[in-house]
Amino acid sequence: MTAPRPDQVHKSGRAYARLLRLLPAEFRAAYGQPVLQTFLDMCSAGVHERGRRGLLAVWSRVLPDLAVCAAREWTARLWRRIDDRPPVGSRLAAAALPVLGALLVIYSQLRYPANLTLPEYVFYYLALLASLAVLTAVLLASRAAAPVVVLCGFASTPGWVLMFHIARPGAAALVLQVLFLIAVASLVEARRTPTVAAGARAGAVTGALAGLSMLIVNVTDGLTTMASAGQDTEYVTEFARSGQRSLAAYVIGERIGGGAFTIIYGVVIGALIGLAATAATALVRRGSTLSRRAAASGE
Amino acid sequence: MAERDRPPTLTDTGFQILLALADGDRHGYEIMQTLAQSGLSRLGPATLYRTIHTLQQAGLIEESDQRPAPELDDQRRRYYRLTRHGRQAARAEIERLRRLLAIAQSTPLAGRTRPRTVG
Numbered sequence: 001m002t003a004p005r006p007d008q009v010h011k012s013g014r015a016y017a018r019l020l021r022l023l024p025a026e027f028r029a030a031y032g033q034p035v036l037q038t039f040l041d042m043c044s045a046g047v048h049e050r051g052r053r054g055l056l057a058v059w060s061r062v063l064p065d066l067a068v069c070a071a072r073e074w075t076a077r078l079w080r081r082i083d084d085r086p087p088v089g090s091r092l093a094a095a096a097l098p099v100l101g102a103l104l105v106i107y108s109q110l111r112y113p114a115n116l117t118l119p120e121y122v123f124y125y126l127a128l129l130a131s132l133a134v135l136t137a138v139l140l141a142s143r144a145a146a147p148v149v150v151l152c153g154f155a156s157t158p159g160w161v162l163m164f165h166i167a168r169p170g171a172a173a174l175v176l177q178v179l180f181l182i183a184v185a186s187l188v189e190a191r192r193t194p195t196v197a198a199g200a201r202a203g204a205v206t207g208a209l210a211g212l213s214m215l216i217v218n219v220t221d222g223l224t225t226m227a228s229a230g231q232d233t234e235y236v237t238e239f240a241r242s243g244q245r246s247l248a249a250y251v252i253g254e255r256i257g258g259g260a261f262t263i264i265y266g267v268v269i270g271a272l273i274g275l276a277a278t279a280a281t282a283l284v285r286r287g288s289t290l291s292r293r294a295a296a297s298g299e
Numbered sequence: 300m301a302e303r304d305r306p307p308t309l310t311d312t313g314f315q316i317l318l319a320l321a322d323g324d325r326h327g328y329e330i331m332q333t334l335a336q337s338g339l340s341r342l343g344p345a346t347l348y349r350t351i352h353t354l355q356q357a358g359l360i361e362e363s364d365q366r367p368a369p370e371l372d373d374q375r376r377r378y379y380r381l382t383r384h385g386r387q388a389a390r391a392e393i394e395r396l397r398r399l400l401a402i403a404q405s406t407p408l409a410g411r412t413r414p415r416t417v418g
Contacts, residue, residue, distance in 0.1 A: 027352070
């Protein structure tokens with residue numbers, strides 16, 4: 001039996017330290033050093049008892065151990081990540097809304113192609129589709145919209161109805177109402193989940209839902225006032241030029257196009273309000289922490 | 300006595316580590332040696348610390364701040380000890396195994412063979 005030189009134990013230690021990179025970084029940071037130290041203890045004992053064969057015996061024991069442990073750690077981390085996320089069904093349901101919005105916009109432009117000849121409209125529609133794609137990705141990857149977000153988003157509906165059917169209040173009052181609802185939803189979410197993404201996501205989704213409410217009310221208004229539109233000479237001429245056969249489809253297309261812009265503004269402005277709400281919540285939280293510390297040091 | 304009586308974090312290996320810490324603080328390699336000498340699990344270092352991590356998270360063991368004399372100590376080593384909760388969990392597991400063994404011994408499978416009749 002040949003006795004291994006001490007540097008062979010050190011070489012084994014260096015090789016094992018490299019192999020420890022198979023383990024997730026968090027586990028390595030917490031336990032890498034003691035795992036390596038235990039390995040070196042095993043090597044020293046193995047060499048002391050059986051020389052080079054002892055070292056080989058240690059390696060034959062630690063290699064499968066490391067492989068199994070790495071596989072288990074990575075699998076456990078993967079499951080933890082999946083468990084942290086909301087159920088697939090609720091994420092898919094939330095992500096279906098922006099997809100539905102995008103399909104409606106495309107449908108509206110097929111039915112009402114007049115705007116597609118105008119470059120600024122094409123730009124707006126592309127911006128809308130991009131915003132909805134981002135929103136879909138966010139909702140698929142993270143938690144679904146909270147009840148307060150959905151509630152605040154659709155709470156704008158009476159305002160839209162009022163604007164179209166009854167009193168037609170000033171647009172400024174309506175905009176203020178929507179901004180207030182977005183701020184409420186963003187603040188609630190930012191307080192519940194103190195991350196930048198949570199407030200911005202809540203704001204964007206509330207804005208998108210408020211836009212969707214406007215779109216629905218706009219289409220309903222278009223259908224209920226279709227008879228009067230049919231008597232409008234200018235409108236009828238435009239309809240005849242479009243080559244469409246159904247006046248209802250033409251009206252729906254036009255109204256969806258109008259509502260689509262509200263969704264764009266809702267997503268963008270909502271995300272900005274959400275960021276502001278997160279910042280405000282963080283400031284309040286920091287202020288109360290500082291005052292608690294001051295009170296504690298005063299005692 | 301059923302499997303559900305056992306804390307979900309306490310695996311066979313975890314229970315053996317609790318037993319190894321029953322009579323005092325030990326570092327990782329000592330735990331491995333104790334288990335091997337008792338004829339229990341032959342753990343590798345990675346699995347050992349993975350189990351230690353689980354037990355720490357469950358509050359069954361904790362890192363000990365009591366260290367041996369400086370001439371015997373190696374700062375790179377970490378010493379662990381049982382917590383009160385860990386001691387209770389180990390006792391509960393021993394009791395569960397004791398009851399399980401009593402039931403097992405009362406069955407015909409326990410090896411009390413009948414004397415054979417010849418002829």
